Amino acid sequence: MAGVSLKCGDCGALLKSVEEAQEHAELTKHTDFSESTEAVLNLVCSTCGKPCRSKTESDLHTKRTGHTEFTDKTSETTKPISLEVPKSSNDVDMVDASTAGEPEEMVVPDVDSKLLEELESMGFSKERATRALHFSGNSSLEAAANWIVEHEDDADIDQMPLVSAKSKSEPPKPSLTPEERKAKAQELVYDFIFIIFVLCLLNQLT
Ligand SMILES: [Zn+2]
């Protein structure tokens, strides 16, 4: 049987709809709701027409007002609960903002400007150099030069690479430990030797 209410696991309250459960959650900070087949009561006071949603509530009403006659209209008002969150809900926490369907803004990725300059001074176009740095992880001239050698025949090698503006905001590379930094510095020396090698290779090809 389909659920006809949502039950709060924290206090046992029965809620008639997702909206009610949301309200309850806001008021009480309770978050543990589950679908329940227990209907929310609809006891209507025969004297004044006040609807009571539980035996406790109608008892209280009797104590306060002396009204004792209630008509049980539960079956009339009970309907299967819809777990669909209403569109008008401004509870943005429940909606993943990243899937909100906006077209992604595309931007040129950040690359190491020093490495870019060096590649450009070696005769590579800005587009090719940016592309190589971006796709090789922006880590070293060696990696970028390697990338260019591997991708020289790509149709789009001289097109500026584009990434979504969102991913651009992420740090381009992890920070290095002092040891890694030292190793990197050493790599640069090898890079230099390697680049000269690549340049000779490219000269032979053209
Ligand atoms: Zn509760």
Ligand SMILES: [Zn+2]
């Ligand atoms: Zn009454």
